[in-house]
Amino acid sequence: MNGRKNIKKQHCEVIVGAQCGNAVLRGAHVYVPGIVSASKFMKAGDVISVYSDIKGKCKKGAKEFDGTKVFLGNGISELSRKEIFSGLPELKGIGIRMTEPIYLSPSFDNVLPSYLFLQNLPSVVVTHVLDPQPGEKILDMCAAPGGKTTHIAALMHDQGEVIALDKISNKVEKIKQNALLLGLNSIKAFCFDGTKALKLNTVKDAEGKPPFLPESFDRILLDAPCSGMGQRPNMACSWTLKEVTSYQPLQRKLFTVAVELLKPGGVLVYSTCTITLAENEEQVAWALRTFPYLQLQPQEAHIGGEGMVGAGLSLEQLKQLQRFGPSVVPLRGTDIDSLRDARIEDMIWLANKDCIGFFIAKFIKCKST
Numbered sequence: 001m002n003g004r005k006n007i008k009k010q011h012c013e014v015i016v017g018a019q020c021g022n023a024v025l026r027g028a029h030v031y032v033p034g035i036v037s038a039s040k041f042m043k044a045g046d047v048i049s050v051y052s053d054i055k056g057k058c059k060k061g062a063k064e065f066d067g068t069k070v071f072l073g074n075g076i077s078e079l080s081r082k083e084i085f086s087g088l089p090e091l092k093g094i095g096i097r098m099t100e101p102i103y104l105s106p107s108f109d110n111v112l113p114s115y116l117f118l119q120n121l122p123s124v125v126v127t128h129v130l131d132p133q134p135g136e137k138i139l140d141m142c143a144a145p146g147g148k149t150t151h152i153a154a155l156m157h158d159q160g161e162v163i164a165l166d167k168i169s170n171k172v173e174k175i176k177q178n179a180l181l182l183g184l185n186s187i188k189a190f191c192f193d194g195t196k197a198l199k200l201n202t203v204k205d206a207e208g209k210p211p212f213l214p215e216s217f218d219r220i221l222l223d224a225p226c227s228g229m230g231q232r233p234n235m236a237c238s239w240t241l242k243e244v245t246s247y248q249p250l251q252r253k254l255f256t257v258a259v260e261l262l263k264p265g266g267v268l269v270y271s272t273c274t275i276t277l278a279e280n281e282e283q284v285a286w287a288l289r290t291f292p293y294l295q296l297q298p299q300e301a302h303i304g305g306e307g308m309v310g311a312g313l314s315l316e317q318l319k320q321l322q323r324f325g326p327s328v329v330p331l332r333g334t335d336i337d338s339l340r341d342a343r344i345e346d347m348i349w350l351a352n353k354d355c356i357g358f359f360i361a362k363f364i365k366c367k368s369t
Helices: 017-025 121-130 148-155 169-181 241-245 249-263 283-292 315-319 343-353
Strands: 013-015 033-039 045-054 070-077 094-102 137-140 161-166 187-191 217-223 260-274 294-296 323-324 358-365
Touching: 017 045, 017 070, 017 094, 033 045, 045 094, 121 148, 121 217, 121 260, 121 323, 121 358, 137 148, 148 161, 148 169, 148 217, 148 260, 161 169, 169 187, 217 249, 241 249, 249 260, 249 283, 260 283, 260 343, 283 294, 283 358, 294 343
Parallel strands: 013 045, 137 161, 137 217, 161 187, 217 260
Antiparallel strands: 013 033, 045 070, 070 094, 260 358, 294 358, 323 358
16 A cells, blocks of 8 residues: 655655664654664654665765665654664664655554463464463573464463573573563573474483473464565665575474474474475475374464465465465555545455464474474
């Protein structure tokens, strides 16, 4: 969908980094660390036009920028140019308060922080597909920042054990903070590489900590590291072919460990936020060939599309997969004003489809390995 077209561009401009620009399109204000450049005489209280430097070419502190930039809307400056570029590290708050963004996305910043955790629709669906039950032992293998982890614990009424792994320590701290904020006690987060989470000897030590003995978990969520091509909005493409193709072997390593750690009769859910066949349907086909005791399962809730052809899966198997993405939404070039008379049912359907690109597969392990 196109944004609002009648916003008047101002002489005073601020250029923000591409990541900051993506956040603004999703309803955020502009925070000081995201500001790359500002017009020479900008003062607090000025009406500013905000642009995204999608190619990363603008120099920090520049007074003007004539490179490739995308208009994001208008806002009111909270600080002067001099204050923004004063070099003070403690300046982290809002720099531009967006008043006329090109997309009318509400900001959920600090809305009921101890009750709500905002997630994209497919990220909510994937935890329901996992269907964790009170009293079970669950593993979230690549868990940061903890949205799905905390959702798992909430669906279990905080009864049982949710082990969350991530190999980057400050991300693990984020999981712990989110669990604390939401008052969830069943979550244990560890800084640990998921590819090494299987204990190779059977000597019991470090009770409850990774690595784990085989067949330790009732359900496992592998929300795998991926090329992230489903993330939107995304105005800056920085992927190299080498980087995109590097994820498939890593995902297979993690998947192999997950299968070993899963109890017989247990459920394994594999998900990514990318759209490539290699990281999604090809991984499912590989898993079914490599682990004949795994069976693909139907998913509940199922509100995305079915899997994509091309990986050798049957039509029946493709129906058991779930793919989300904007490609099904026939709204290219539609202005927001033309949707005002649409039926509420149609608007809900559109909202459920027009989301990030995401993939979900659900397996059950039929016997011991």
